Every structure is written in C-alpha cells, then in structure tokens.
Amino acid sequence: MRVLSGLNREQKEAIGLLQIGTFLEYFDLMLYVHMAVILNELFFPKTDPHTAALLSAFAFCSTYVLRPLGALVFGYIGDNIGRKATVIITTMMMSLSCIIMASLPTYAQIGITAAWVVTLCRIIQGISSMGEIIGAEIYLTEMTKPPASYQIVSLISCAARLGTMVALGVSTAVLSIGIEWRIAFWFGAAVAVIGSVARTRLRETPEFLNHKKNIKLPRNSNNTVLSKAENKVENAKSNLKNKASFKTVLAYFLMSSGPPACLYFSYMYFVPLLKGNGLSSEFIVRQNFFLSIIEFLAVIVIIYLSKKLEPLKIVKYRSALYLLFIILFPLMMCLNQDYHFIFFIQFLSIIFTLTGVPAIPILIKHFPVLRRFTYTSLIYALSRAVIYVITSFGLVYFTEWFGHLGACFILLPITGGFLWGVHHFEKLENSQKAFADKPLSPYFSNLQNS
Numbered sequence: 001m002r003v004l005s006g007l008n009r010e011q012k013e014a015i016g017l018l019q020i021g022t023f024l025e026y027f028d029l030m031l032y033v034h035m036a037v038i039l040n041e042l043f044f045p046k047t048d049p050h051t052a053a054l055l056s057a058f059a060f061c062s063t064y065v066l067r068p069l070g071a072l073v074f075g076y077i078g079d080n081i082g083r084k085a086t087v088i089i090t091t092m093m094m095s096l097s098c099i100i101m102a103s104l105p106t107y108a109q110i111g112i113t114a115a116w117v118v119t120l121c122r123i124i125q126g127i128s129s130m131g132e133i134i135g136a137e138i139y140l141t142e143m144t145k146p147p148a149s150y151q152i153v154s155l156i157s158c159a160a161r162l163g164t165m166v167a168l169g170v171s172t173a174v175l176s177i178g179i180e181w182r183i184a185f186w187f188g189a190a191v192a193v194i195g196s197v198a199r200t201r202l203r204e205t206p207e208f209l210n211h212k213k214n215i216k217l218p219r220n221s222n223n224t225v226l227s228k229a230e231n232k233v234e235n236a237k238s239n240l241k242n243k244a245s246f247k248t249v250l251a252y253f254l255m256s257s258g259p260p261a262c263l264y265f266s267y268m269y270f271v272p273l274l275k276g277n278g279l280s281s282e283f284i285v286r287q288n289f290f291l292s293i294i295e296f297l298a299v300i301v302i303i304y305l306s307k308k309l310e311p312l313k314i315v316k317y318r319s320a321l322y323l324l325f326i327i328l329f330p331l332m333m334c335l336n337q338d339y340h341f342i343f344f345i346q347f348l349s350i351i352f353t354l355t356g357v358p359a360i361p362i363l364i365k366h367f368p369v370l371r372r373f374t375y376t377s378l379i380y381a382l383s384r385a386v387i388y389v390i391t392s393f394g395l396v397y398f399t400e401w402f403g404h405l406g407a408c409f410i411l412l413p414i415t416g417g418f419l420w421g422v423h424h425f426e427k428l429e430n431s432q433k434a435f436a437d438k439p440l441s442p443y444f445s446n447l448q449n450s
Contacts, residue, residue, distance in 0.1 A: 005349065008128050008146070015152060018140060020195055021091050021161065023159040024094070024417075025128065026159070026160040027166050027188055028098050028166045029167075033267075035171045035181060043104075043106060043118045045115070064335050065386075065389070067126055067381035067382075067385055068382050069127075070127030074086050074127075075373050075375065075378055078131075078134075078374070079373045083139045083142070083204065083288040084199070084203070084204050086131050086132075088200060089128075089131070090128040091128070091192050092438045092447055093124055093197065094125055094132070094188075094192050095188075095189045098188045099189045100117065126384075135311065135373070135377075138364055139205055140152050140155075141361040142208060142288050143207075144209040146361065146362075147306075153358075153361045153364075154303045154357050161296045163411070165295075168288055169293045171184075172286045181335045183391065200410070211370050242370050244367050244368065244371070248424065248425075248428070251424035252367075252421065253383050253421075254417035255363065255422065255425075257414055258390070259356075260387040261391050262355075263351075263412045264388060264392055265395075267288055267351065269399075271440060287343060291350055300358055302314060305358075315356060315422050319415065323419065325349065325352050326407075330403070333404040362425060390408055395407060398410060
C-alpha cells in the first residue's frame with residue numbers, strides 16, 4: 001500500500017501489530033453482538049417479546065456502561081506508564097473473557113448464574129475494546145505525521161470493521177451450517193493470546209517519551225528545589241498546560257456519540273421488523289454480514305478520498321448527508337417495509353454513517369500529550385455508555401409510541417451535535433494554520449537570524 005511508503009521498519013511493524021490486535025478485539029467483541037439472536041436464548045430466561053427486547057438491550061448495554069471506569073484505569077496507565085502497556089493488557093483481557101464464554105454452561109444448566117457471568121464477560125470485553133482502539137489510534141497518531149497519519153490511523157478503523165465482518169461471517173456459518181458456536185470463541189481467545197505476546201515487540205512512541213523526559217523536579221534560578229508555595233504555582237501552570245478547553249471536550253464527546261448511535265440503528269433497529277416479516281435469525285445475521293462488507297468497503301473508499309480531500313471536509317459532508325437521510329427516514333418507511341427496501345435503508349445508513357474517520361488524528365492532536373489517553377478514552381467511554389443506553393432503550397419505547405418518527409427524535413439531535421463538533425475542530429485547525437502562516441515580529445525574526 002502506498003500509504004506505507006516512506007515509513008521505517010519500526011513504524012510498519014507497529015502498524016501491522018496494532019491492526020492485527022484491533023481486528024482480533026473487534027472479532028471477539030462483535031461475535032456475541034451479532035450472535036445475540038441465539039446466544040441470548042441460551043444464557044437468558046425465555047420471556048414475552050417486549051421483555052426479551054429489554055433483556056437484549058440490557059445485554060448490549062452491559063458491554064458499555066462500565067467503560068468510563070475502565071477509561072480511568074487505562075487513561076492512567078496510558079498517560080503514566082505508556083501507550084504500549086495498554087494495548088497488551090487489553091488483548092489479554094479480551095482473550096480471558098472469550099475463554100470463559102466458550103466454556104460457560106447455559107441457562108438451562110446453571111440458571112440465572114449463566115446470565116450474570118455472560119454479562120460480566122461482556123463488560124470485560126467492552127472495557128478492553130475501548131482501551132484497545134483508543135490506544136492504537138493514539139499510538140499511530142504519535143508515531144506518524146500528517147498527511148500520512150490520516151490514512152494510517154484510519155487503518156485501525158478499517159481493522160475494526162474487518163473484525164466485525166469476519167465475526168458476522170462466522171456467525172452466519174454457525175447459524176447456517178450448524179458449526180458449534182463455542183469453537184469460534186475458543187479461536188478468538190487463542191489468537192488474542194498470540195497477539196498480546198507479539199505486541200511486546202512494540203516500542204513506546206517518541207512523542208510520549210519526549211514529554212515524559214521533559215518533566216523535571218521544579219527548581220528556581222539558583223537550581224534549588226522550590227518551596228511548597230512555589231511548587232503549587234508551578235503545578236498549577238503545568239496542569240493548565242495539560243488541560244483541554246471545555247468546548248474541545250464537548251466537541252469530541254458529540255463526535256464520539258455518532259458512531260454508536262449509527263451502529264445500533266443500522267444493525268439492531270430493524271431486527272424486529274425483519275422478524276415481523278417472517279424472516280429467520282439466520283437470514284438476519286446473513287443480511288448483517290453483507291452490510292458489514294459494505295461498511296468495510298466504505299471505509300476503504302474514505303481512506304482513499306483522504307489522500308485528495310481535507311479529512312474534516314469529508315467528515316462534514318458525509319454527516320450532512322446522514323442528517324438528510326434521517327429527516328427522510330420516516331417517509332421512506334411509510335412507502336415500503338419489504339425486506340429488500342429495509343436492506344436499502346440499512347445500506348444508506350452505513351454509507352453516510354457518522355464517524356470521525358479519516359480525521360481522527362486531527363481530533364487527538366488537540367488534546368495535551370500527557371493527558372491525551374485519559375481525555376480521549378474517558379470521553380469515548382462516556383459517549384458509548386450514554387448513547388447506547390439512549391438508543392437501545394430509547395428506540396424500544398420511542399418507536400412503540402411514535403412509530404418510525406421516534407427514531408428521528410433520537411438520531412436528529414445526535415447528528416446535529418456531531419456537526420457542531422466537526423465545526424469546532426475546523427475552527428481549531430483554521431486558527432492553527434493562521435498562526436503558523438503569520439509572519440514573525442521583527443524581534444523574533446532577529447532572534448531567529450542570530
């Protein structure tokens with residue numbers, strides 16, 4: 001791939017290892033999500049359709065609700081110990097949860113204990129996947145420079161979607177051919193262990209190491225350690241440098257809220273409709289598999305476009321089209337609810353989905369280096385926890401009360417917030433460019449010349 005030309009061996013190895021790790025993380029994470037149509041029946045009690053929908057939403061949300069706690073832990077590790085440590089630990093956590101799920105007895109065998117254990121495993125998987133993808137994106141952002149970093153960091157999102165696609169392919173095989181589902185989890189666990197061992201070859205990012213080296217014990221002009229009062233002042237100045245503005249935090253949160261809402265809407269929202277048309281679980285999983293292929297190809301196209309267009313412009317135009325799509329969605333559903341037409345609507349939702357790709361390095365760079373992991377992982381985790389709860393439970397009730405118009409009540413504010421976040425980062429980028437292009441004053445020019 002041309003994007004890798006000009007990189008040294010260490011950078012190429014890091015890209016390969018991180019892509020493989022992200023692929024495995026999302027294969028393991030999404031394997032349960034897309035096999036939920038049969039696994040929820042194995043691990044949860046059988047109930048009426050409405051309660052079953054709520055249990056399904058609970059199982060889905062359990063993957064994300066404790067992510068903020070994990071973000072604090074991984075944020076501390078990533079910002080104090082290093083980026084490398086986080087991507088190794090997360091892979092090991094994922095493999096452990098897969099081993100437990102692969103050997104877990106069903107609800108019929110051990111009762112409600114099965115439901116609690118599988119929920120705990122989903123929580124562990126959610127926490128580890130959060131640390132994985134954020135750690136990989138930060139690592140590559142700090143290892144490479146623009147414009148190459150736009151495509152290189154986007155490869156992580158590409159690997160995540162490939163993992164989702166393969167998980168759906170395996171789910172399709174399990175449901176269609178009758179392969180034992182536990183084999184898929186054992187495979188994911190085994191490869192995750194191998195991946196975590198391989199990642200020990202990674203080196204820490206130069207940008208992180210340079211900032212860590214610059215942290216010294218505060219001293220005054222006489223080279224003596226500062227007093228407590230002076231130390232407080234210096235710490236206050238240091239903390240100020242390591243803080244992001246409220247608007248930047250809010251913008252990143254709103255942009256991080258887009259992908260989970262779109263994912264749930266594209267893949268989960270239409271399941272009851274398809275089942276209402278008499279379609280089997282096997283058919284629904286197979287249709288989702290085709291959708292995942294489209295999503296993967298869409299990311300490839302976006303990566304290619306980022307070589308020719310500004311990343312934030314790509315994100316802005318794509319999200320504007322998604323806004324138009326959501327406005328027209330209730331009308332489209334009034335026209336037809338045949339499964340072919342539903343597939344077409346899912347196709348549009350995936351093509352125009354809200355995502356920060358390929359502008360993720362731009363977003364990350366606007367957070368201070370020594371707080372970067374904590375900021376981005378915590379915001380990422382909070383956005384997933386909040387939005388998945390809103391969409392999964394909200395869509396159950398809103399569509400029950402307002403029909404398909406209820407989806408607009410949730411997705412329109414999320415899309416509007418996403419667009420505002422893009423606008424904020426555009427302003428930050430423009431102000432940085434204006435400052436960089438501004439000529440130096442005569443005083444600084446003389447200093448530079450001397």
